[in-house]
Amino acid sequence: MQTRDEVLDAALRCLNADPTASMAEVAAAIGIGRATLHRHFATREALVHEIAQRSLERWERGQAEVDMSGVAASGDAERIEACLRTMLAAFVQDAEDFAYALSDPCMLSQPDLAARMAELQELEVKFFRAAQEAGVVRRDVPAVWLSHTTYGLMIASREALQSGDVAAKGMADLVVSTFLDGAGAR
Amino acid sequence: MQTRDEVLDAALRCLNADPTASMAEVAAAIGIGRATLHRHFATREALVHEIAQRSLERWERGQAEVDMSGVAASGDAERIEACLRTMLAAFVQDAEDFAYALSDPCMLSQPDLAARMAELQELEVKFFRAAQEAGVVRRDVPAVWLSHTTYGLMIASREALQSGDVAAKGMADLVVSTFLDGAGAR
């Protein structure tokens, strides 16, 4: 007897590995019957919707845990930088969750999800603006580009981990360092 | 009467916008009948395979145009840096092509395509190693990570362009700058 969370976890893993997996395949990956999966989620759409919802909530929780908006409003460079480092590291941890949720075409077509996603991104952009004003990050690029960059590095970290090119242990530090310092020689 | 290339271009655009588009939808987007599309490509798989093939060829051509391997072998820091900048800019130009081809699950399961992709990536990693030895990029990160980073930034640039957050005109410079200098304040 699995909890709903366990079901969702396993479903996410399966769909991450193969976004085209059928409900029968998802059910098998979870270790339950297809009828049971349908009892949890009436439709495939409902399942995907809830997975995406969870990822957005995770994102939101991440922002709240480091009090991203509060730190941004403080204008304190040290706090902002610490907050940024923590968030980047958290993105690496959550890359597996987000990769599916943020790229699935079905999700982006759901108004509630797309709206929520835009809100969270806007909050993040505000944080980067504050980081610019505080002198933590460069001011000569659009703040929204910095948000896209973190997304790109999150995708990169996911791929590097999947292919075994980089050890999980140092991944977060690598992302933080790459984001802040770039790849050019010092 | 459209050429095969025009058909492929239009198909790629359609599938980029909606990877789940049916053959009927792809044909309509191209402006031809479905039967005609099938006359060009016997199966959906054949179409996708050829699109991916084209993207890989484009990637390969990009490497050849700047003589990436030759420049790497020269060990000349200035040439290597110029080559790197050119390639990064080219990635931004080609992001729309690559985004679909490099992420489609079907493609990654085709042995010939996956093998070719691995070869091209290995050549790129070799280039980054040479760039490290020449003192162009930092040596304290795995060269293969630099390859993943360029991929991540390519994805980021595609998203930024799609959402209209960044103007196409300055996109390439932004990617180059972000890659080399990072986001941290100077």
Place this chain on the structure above:
DNA sequence: CTCAGGTGAGACACCACTGTCTCACAACAG
């Protein structure tokens, strides 16, 4: 003009997937 070749619309068979439902069975509580 005729003929050949290409095209798009539409029909058809097949298939995989989805959603729905039944039923036998297992587990648990009283």
Place this chain on the structure above:
DNA sequence: CTGTTGTGAGACAGTGGTGTCTCACCTGAG
């Protein structure tokens, strides 16, 4: 023991997509 609840396997209907094929029509060459 009985009764209740939950489960998985399997059957079924419906749907959308795929591949295949036919045919009327159009275009271009001779």
